[in-house]
Amino acid sequence: MGTAEPPAAAPVKSAVRTVLLLEHFAARPGLHSLADIQSDLGLPKSSLYMLLRTLVNLGWVETDATGTRYGIGVRALLVGSSYIDGDEVVAAARPTLDRLSDETTETIHLARLDGTSVVYLATRQSQHHLRPFTRVGRRLPVHSTALGKALLATHTDAEVRRLLPERLEAVTQHTVTDREALIEELALVREQGYALDREENTLGLRCFGVALPYRTPARDAVSCSVPVARLTPGHEHRIKEALFEARDRLAVVTRRM
Known part of the structure; x- marks a missing residue:
């Protein structure tokens, strides 16, 4: 028995x-x-x-x-800080985040999936005067961010349907609010390897995100945020390439975590 x-x-x-x-x-x-x-x-x-x-x-x-x-x-701040200080992924990612920040000159985030939100674990501020406000611990909706979409794309469509309601909150007028439309977009994210936030969380800001593949489905992602006014085709290409390289480096350093 x-x-x-x-x-x-x-x-x-x-x-x-x-x-x-x-x-x-x-x-x-x-x-x-x-x-x-x-x-x-x-x-x-x-x-x-x-x-x-x-x-x-x-x-x-x-x-x-x-x-x-x-x-x-x-x-609460002391406990939250101890979580960041003791996290192996955050520690391992620091050199890569620094390099990504230098290569793109834009705002960089490392975030973790928490239910239907993503939470910032680390940030690197943009080197430009025009830049978004960011802070560690900030919580954002998973469906309106490049970070969240990159993470959702590592789940099956059925898992996404269980996680999210049919109607999603509109953070801006550009936010995808239909779950099925979002699921269609996630298929493209899987194909191209990165997710895109088209002013869906903050007006005037476009973000690119990639999931870190040390777990399946992924729980962490890295993004680069850039004001639309500064986003030329050449700059967009450099950001994507830098994100792919960062993802590959982090895949190596986090493979045993």
Whole structure:
């Protein structure tokens, strides 16, 4: 007889609520009233207040001088930084990201798939005055970014359908909002080896992305973002070639990860 699977552990309510609260703050910068937080999360106000005060005392949540508005605390930054500092892929990618930045002179991102979003793990700022604002930890929709499309293209169409709803959020007027249209585009991404964001996440900005093949399906991707005003055919060709070379170098250094 086979060994029976152990029963799944029941979630600890206080732990679940703590995570929900911190993720709520992470998605909404700034300070928020108890009433607004309670309305968004639907938690009992008395329990939520006690949880907030506990997290304030521990440094995970901060409050204003009146003690009535709350936001993410410095402890969250320390934990987030430790994730980046300890990640093997981020460490291995640094020389390649530096080289890619020098070769393209544009903004470079390394990002990881997280559900229906991509999260920036590392960035290299453009050498030009006209450049996009970027930061590590930024979360963007997977369907509106070159990074996300490059990663989605390593999944089957059936997997993409399970991951994404039929109607997708329009980040700009150029965003692909129909899942089936996006799936058709992913076939082209697989064929050409890179994904393209045509001002679908930020107006005036075009991005090129490639997935890193050290896992299947891929979980990490690299992109190059360039203002449309600066994107000549020659510059676009150089960016694509530099991305392909970066992908191949990273495929070698991450092959055992």
